[in-house]
Amino acid sequence: MGKYIVRRLLQMIPVVLGATFLIFAMVFLLPGDPTAGRCGDRPCSPEYVAAFKAEYNLDKPFLVQYALYLGKLLQGDLGTNYYGNTVAHELAIRYPTTLKLALIALAFEAIVGIAAGVVAGIRKGKFADNLVTISTLVVISIPVFVIGSLAQMIFGLKLGWFPVTSGDGTWAQLILPGLVLGSLSVAYVARLTRTNLVENLRADYVRTAKAKGLSAGRAVGVHALRNSLVSVITYIGASFGSLMGGAIVTERIFNVNGIGNFIWRSINQRDGVSVVGAVICLVIVYLVVNLIVDILYGVLDPRISHD
Amino acid sequence: MTDNAPFAADDVLDETAADLRPAPTVNPTAAPEQEKARSLGADAWDIMRRRPLFWISIALIVVFVTMAVAPGLFTSKDPYFCDLNNARVTPGGDALFGYDLQGCDVYARTIYGARSSILVGLLTALATALIGTMLGTLGGYFGGVPDAVLSRLADVFFSIPLLLGGIIILYTLRGDGETPYFVSILKVVLAMAVLGWPNIYRLMRSSVIQVKPNEFVLASRALGAKPGRIIGSHIMPNSIAPVIVVATIDLGAYIATEATLSFLGIGLQAPVISWGIAISQASGLGYIRNAPHMLLFPALFLSLTVLAFIMLGEVVRDALDPKLR
Numbered sequence: 001m002g003k004y005i006v007r008r009l010l011q012m013i014p015v016v017l018g019a020t021f022l023i024f025a026m027v028f029l030l031p032g033d034p035t036a037g038r039c040g041d042r043p044c045s046p047e048y049v050a051a052f053k054a055e056y057n058l059d060k061p062f063l064v065q066y067a068l069y070l071g072k073l074l075q076g077d078l079g080t081n082y083y084g085n086t087v088a089h090e091l092a093i094r095y096p097t098t099l100k101l102a103l104i105a106l107a108f109e110a111i112v113g114i115a116a117g118v119v120a121g122i123r124k125g126k127f128a129d130n131l132v133t134i135s136t137l138v139v140i141s142i143p144v145f146v147i148g149s150l151a152q153m154i155f156g157l158k159l160g161w162f163p164v165t166s167g168d169g170t171w172a173q174l175i176l177p178g179l180v181l182g183s184l185s186v187a188y189v190a191r192l193t194r195t196n197l198v199e200n201l202r203a204d205y206v207r208t209a210k211a212k213g214l215s216a217g218r219a220v221g222v223h224a225l226r227n228s229l230v231s232v233i234t235y236i237g238a239s240f241g242s243l244m245g246g247a248i249v250t251e252r253i254f255n256v257n258g259i260g261n262f263i264w265r266s267i268n269q270r271d272g273v274s275v276v277g278a279v280i281c282l283v284i285v286y287l288v289v290n291l292i293v294d295i296l297y298g299v300l301d302p303r304i305s306h307d
Numbered sequence: 308m309t310d311n312a313p314f315a316a317d318d319v320l321d322e323t324a325a326d327l328r329p330a331p332t333v334n335p336t337a338a339p340e341q342e343k344a345r346s347l348g349a350d351a352w353d354i355m356r357r358r359p360l361f362w363i364s365i366a367l368i369v370v371f372v373t374m375a376v377a378p379g380l381f382t383s384k385d386p387y388f389c390d391l392n393n394a395r396v397t398p399g400g401d402a403l404f405g406y407d408l409q410g411c412d413v414y415a416r417t418i419y420g421a422r423s424s425i426l427v428g429l430l431t432a433l434a435t436a437l438i439g440t441m442l443g444t445l446g447g448y449f450g451g452v453p454d455a456v457l458s459r460l461a462d463v464f465f466s467i468p469l470l471l472g473g474i475i476i477l478y479t480l481r482g483d484g485e486t487p488y489f490v491s492i493l494k495v496v497l498a499m500a501v502l503g504w505p506n507i508y509r510l511m512r513s514s515v516i517q518v519k520p521n522e523f524v525l526a527s528r529a530l531g532a533k534p535g536r537i538i539g540s541h542i543m544p545n546s547i548a549p550v551i552v553v554a555t556i557d558l559g560a561y562i563a564t565e566a567t568l569s570f571l572g573i574g575l576q577a578p579v580i581s582w583g584i585a586i587s588q589a590s591g592l593g594y595i596r597n598a599p600h601m602l603l604f605p606a607l608f609l610s611l612t613v614l615a616f617i618m619l620g621e622v623v624r625d626a627l628d629p630k631l632r
Contacts, residue, residue, distance in 0.1 A: 018463030026475050137621070141614035143563040145570045146606040149590045157596055245470025249567060253590065267478065267573055275478050279471050287466055 004298045012291050019283060020073065024066050027276050028056070039270070055080070078277030081266075087277030091259055098247055098258035100171065104178025105243055109185040110236060114229070116186075117193025121228075122220060124198050132194065136187035144246045148180045148253040165255040177254040181246050185239040192235055196228035203227075230301045237293025244282045351626035361622045367615035371608075374421040384415040386580055413585075417604050420582045423575055424612060427495050428562035434500035436554040439507025440547070444538055446508070447515030458512070461505035469564055472502045477573045488579060495565050495574050503557065510553055514546035521545075552624045559616030566609055582609040 039048060052058075057065045078087035120132035139147070155176060156164035166173035200206060201224050209219040244260075251260035259278060266274035355361045374381055388411070442461075446454040476498040482491055518524065519542065527537050568574030569583025570590075577584055582605040589601035 014459060015462050015466050018459070019466045022463060022467065023472075023475055026472070027479055137618060138614065141559065141563075141617055142606075142610040143566055143570075143613070145567055145586065145590070146610060149586065149602055149606070153599060153602075241468030242470070245468055245567075248470070248474075248571065252571070263474070264571060267474070267571060272478060276475060279475055282471055283467055286468060286471075290466075 001298065005295055008291065008294050008298075012287070016284075016287055017070075019287065020070060020280070021066060023276070023280055023283065024069055028058070028062075028065065073280070078281060079273045081271050081273040081277075083271075087274050087281075090262060090274065091278060091281055094257060094259050094262055097174070097256060098251070098260060101174050101178050101181060101247060101251070101256060101258060102240075102243060104171075104174055105182030105185070105246075106236065108179055108182035109189050109239065113186040113189025114193050114232065116190040117232075118197060118220075118225065120190065121194040121197030121201070124194075129194070132190055136190050139183055139187040144180065144184055145249045145253065147183050148177070148250050151176060151180050152253060168257075174256065177250045177256055180253075181243060181250045184242065184246065185236070188239065189232055189235060192232050193228060196231060197224055200224040200228050230297065233300065234293055234297055237290055237296075240289045241286045244286060351623070354626040355622055358622055358626075360618055364615045364619040364622065367611055368619065371421050371425060371612050371615065374418055375425040376422075378419045378422065381418045382412075382415045384412050386411065386415040386419040387578070388412070413601060413604055416580050416585060417582070417608050419580045420585060420605060421608065421612070423492060423579055423581045424562050424565060424583075424609065426492055427499075427565040427575075428558045428616070430492070430496045431499045431503065431561040431565075432554045432558035434496060435503040435507050435557065436550060438500070438504040440511050440550055442504070443508045443511025443550075444515055444542065444546075447512040448519060448534065448538055448542060454512070457508070461508045464502060465505040465509075467502055469499065469502050470567060473498045473564065473568055474571070474573060476501065477568060481573070482576055486576060491575050491579050495568060498568075499561055499564060503561070506557065507550055507554065511546065511550050514549055515542055518542050518546045548627060549624075552620050552627065555623065556617050556620035559613040559620070562609070562616070563613045582606075 039045070044052070057068050060068070076088055078091070080086050081090075116132050116136075120129040123129050142150075152164060155161045162176040163173045166177055197220075201220070203224070206219055206224050209223045210216070214223075247258065247260035248263050249260070250256070251258045252264040255261065259282070263275060263278045266272075266278065378386075442457050446457040473495075477494060480494050480498070482494065486494075524537060524541050527541055565574055566581070566583030566586070569581050570587040572587065574583060575581045585605040586602055586609070589598070589605070594601060
């Protein structure tokens with residue numbers, strides 16, 4: 001197990017280096033003036049351009065630029081925007097709200113998704129199965145921002161069940177945005193659970209379990225389901241990426257004062273330093289979450305850590 | 308050595324097999340496999356033909372593609388003609404879907420919006436399929452160093468979520484109202500294709516690795532075929548099916564992502580007509596309360612388009628997958 005963790009950590013290094021390099025290249029190597037769109041609607045003042053060039057070492061060779069940039073990232077320095085605020089500070093005051101939102105979405109995803117998948121998998125081909133398969137297909141097809149606007153319109157404005165906006169970021173205000181954010185992943189989790197369960201229910205060890213007299217509930221719950229969930233958990237980890245992209249949309253719709261809304265506002269205020277810094281931070285969080293899931297995967301399925 | 312197809316060169320194969328192995332394995336095992344492969348396709352078609360979902364998705368796709376190619380067939384109005392006196396007027400009378408913020412006809416703009424969405428989706432799916440298939444075949448067939456390099460490269464690109472990476476690329480390449488239509492479209496295509504190809508790469512690579520050890524590939528190599536020919540006439544036709552399925556599903560997903568990027572104000576830029584931009588403009592709280600039609604109609608068209616492609620891909624996948632029968 002220890003060896004497995006070390007190997008995973010080592011494999012992670014080139015991916016992190018590559019990902020940061022890729023983002024760096026996207027920002028500074030693509031054609032165009034790197035200071036364009038960093039100072040609001042007006043062009044940057046010569047003083048700011050000079051300061052920007054010095055901060056990112058734009059007069060040095062490219063690889064040196066990247067190395068210095070990486071060193072700053074390691075110290076948690078994501079840049080300082082035109083308004084003189086460090087991006088790290090802007091993110092630090094907003095992350096609790098986004099974390100709450102993500103937790104609600106993850107809980108929704110795991111509980112409802114797995115439950116729906118189990119119901120559909122056990123009753124394969126019956127009404128419940130068709131209901132789950134078709135409704136998840138519909139949910140997958142409707143982009144998050146449409147679901148969000150519709151949910152706000154129906155549950156917020158028409159029915160009045162939930163607050164329409166979530167400016168303060170309390171748990172009660174974040175329930176509806178959280179459900180919207182998790183909706184896409186719920187559908188995928190349900191489908192994945194169903195497919196895996198259907199396959200595992202046909203496996204020999206389930207037949208053995210039934211043959212030796214276990215109740216159907218135990219055979220499904222303990223034997224088939226536990227094996228089906230390994231890849232579902234991997235998916236939930238991977239879904240973190242779309243979750244964070246979705247958070248930008250959801251927070252904009254419900255006016256949640258979190259990282260996503262900060263990114264959206266920065267895009268529209270043409271505050272490029274904040275956009276890039278915040279997105280890099282999200283990508284790194286995503287990579288770390290996936291590393292944790294990978295290690296967890298080895299714990300859940302001992303076969304994986306033994307090869 | 309011009310004809311390498313194992314089944315057209317039966318006698319040659321028999322001799323080779325007799326020389327190489329004690330038992331006559333090549334012909335008896337390979338021939339039924341070819342039979343099965345052919346009937347799998349026919350089987351799949353038979354299954355698909357009887358599923359209503361297949362025909363629904365085909366019908367939707369035909370309608371939306373026609374809309375994209377010839378919007379004039381659906382409406383005679385000019386989508387760029389706007390009269391502020393009509394701003395936010397609800398559906399009825401002259402305008403089937405009502406008017407938007409600027410007093411433009413929502414129906415005409417929704418019809419004309421199909422073009423950019425489908426164009427972006429199609430071009431991105433084609434680009435990722437092309438890059439992914441080529442690199443995946445290279446990695447899967449040759450293995451070794453090229454495979455290791457390509458796979459690590461794919462890992463890096465795969466590690467950046469589509470929407471987040473798209474925001475960075477498009478923010479850097481940001482255009483404005485003066486950007487020509489196709490440049491605007493191509494930027495979004497580029498951003499999504501750069502981050503989307505590893506998906507197809509991984510699929511194609513594993514598919515090629517599965518096909519490569521088959522007898523008909525070995526036979527072809529034994530007959531002296533060059534790698535180009537083996538890949539072109541044996542590996543490719545037998546490993547491309549899953550790529551087509553996933554590319555179709557991805558096409559739907561790319562349309563949804565384009566709309567999301569445009570919704571955030573960073574994908575396509577006005578005056579390009581796009582469902583994402585229309586929904587973004589209509590999604591203010593006051594507008595949702597008083598003029599929900601501005602949001603509902605583009606949202607409906609967008610969702611139906613995405614649904615059609617995802618549904619088609621899934622129906623084909625189910626039909627090709629014997630495990631699910």
